[in-house]
Amino acid sequence: AQVTVDFQKRKPISSTLMGIFFEDLNYAADGGLYAELIQNRDFEYKLSEKGGNDKSWTATKAWQTTGQAKLTIDSIRPIHYNNSHFAVLTTTQKGDALVAEGYEGIALKAGEAYYLSLFAKNMTGKNSKLSIQLKDASGKVFAVGVVNVKGTIWQKYEISLLVKESTANAELSIVPETAGQYAFDMISLFPKNTFKGRRNGLRADIAQALADLHPRFVRFPGGCVAHGNGLDNIYRWKNTIGKLEERKPMFNLWGYHQSMGIGYGEYFQFCEDIGAQPLPVIAAGVCCQNSSVGGAGQQGGIPMEQMDSYIQDILDLIEWANGDLTTKWGKVRAANGHIKPYNLKYIGIGNEDLITDLFEERFRMIFKAIKAKYPEIIVIGTVGPWSEGTDYVEGWKLANEIAIPMVDEHYYQSPGWFINNQDYYDNYDRSKSKVYLGEYAAHIGGRANNLHTSLVEALHLNSLERNGDVVSMSSYAPLLAKEGHTQWKPDLIFFNNTEVKTTVDYEVQKLYGVHAGESYIASQVELSDMDSYLQKRVSVSVVEDSKTKDLIIKLVNILPTSVDTKLNLKEFDYLPEALKITLTGKLKDTKVLPVESKQSVGSSFYTNLPAHSLTVIRLQRK
Ligand code: AHR
16 A cells, blocks of 8 residues: 655644543442442432342442341431431440441452541440451451541541552451440541542542543543433532532432542542543433433423523533632632632533424523623534434534534444444534534444454544544543443443453554644555455544644554555655554454554655554654
């Protein structure tokens, strides 16, 4: 093949093309990215969260007692009305305990410190010691500490525990030294070593894997989680900030519990920590698919008489993120620990909603209000769910009519679709709304992912770079999946309590994130055989990093044979040795890592594209 780069034909492209989309699906938050090790710390699990199917899914889920101790749930005088249930432990003999199993075991690391905190009261009114023990089922002890519980008023107690030996499967025992009756709530155990050492922080290894993608933005909290299953399940940001015990936990429409331990403060902080723009997505006043779940007469839309206050909440979010200390919500942000504004630029309104009258009416109201008060904020609308052949007609009609700055498209497709739709954005009207490709992934049978899916995603990313003047943002979805709790496939990163297992698709996202550019330079690929089947399987994208002026060439070859390729650079002002990164293997491989090597470069040079490969060549300016 021959690739000819035409430096005369260049255009600026989006500097925010590569991002990530976090949704609490597949246990991505509690038991996942959120570093909390105690499951159901708030005793707020409810049978209804599992549709009544899992009889163990109650307020005592993941808790047990030993000996003759009894655990009951009470709700009289809770710590806070948003967290209305708490545990009452009654012991009649010394040594009986309340035991937390964590998320199918508590993983501990040797030599590391852990923060144990709990709210407690001693119902008998006496002072009493609690022995806090991290041990495994065989009784082997990994750390111990003591908490002195004083009196009948809720008080928060905190201690630090140093772990002696690593284990994947500890449990937490709370053992009163005096028999009696104790009330407990918000029993929490965190590693000190969270991502960037933040309190109430994120699991360091998972968060690092996300940071390594070099995302320019993070979308949160969904997906379907953002608009919820029914009006009561719409994600309300105000319920997720401030003291943990005052946050309002909620049913997760993926069939489990959201503790809200990761809330808006934590999402924004994470964005700041990794240098990414926050992209909150708020329900457009309608819940998931807005038609059937809102109850009689509501059809899943917030009643009109409540829309003003709903819109005010959205305006308050912008004030919370960007307002200074003279503003009401800026003060709240500062009181929650973040004095400087976050500099929010984007807000998503709606997620994959059916474009119905119900949706439109509410979307228009929200859009108008944000535009009037915060014209500098880029509102990202939705063009609705994907349906073959309709190309989001209704969504685009609305976007064009009211000039929504950007719209969110979603599609999950087969490799063949990605191969045959490389021109998907080539003819998009550049004068209309920009595109945020908010959810996409390729999947083979059984919705699996492997080198094959990752390479067609690379083909698509080459097309997105080529169309980076109209496609402003993109994010693969879903991002995270816990082994044993995977509800949606494919996913970018799998994990369990101790390991993070990245996919080949992850490697592709990372290569495009790390080697992104802000200037697109036209190029042409010519294969000796002009057969369109072959032509569609070799692709090139050339970008320039505006800071370093490095030239980055990404070449995808999904043919089963290697392709010797001559690259012609008409302008050459680079060091003679470039970095070459190759990702290659068998199409069915699920674990492939990129390999770095050196590539001699000149105004024209040869390289070999292995069968089934992505090659990135990064040329450094002289
Ligand atoms: O990414 C998984 C789900 O797919 C999202 O929650 C939803 O927006 C889409 O249907």
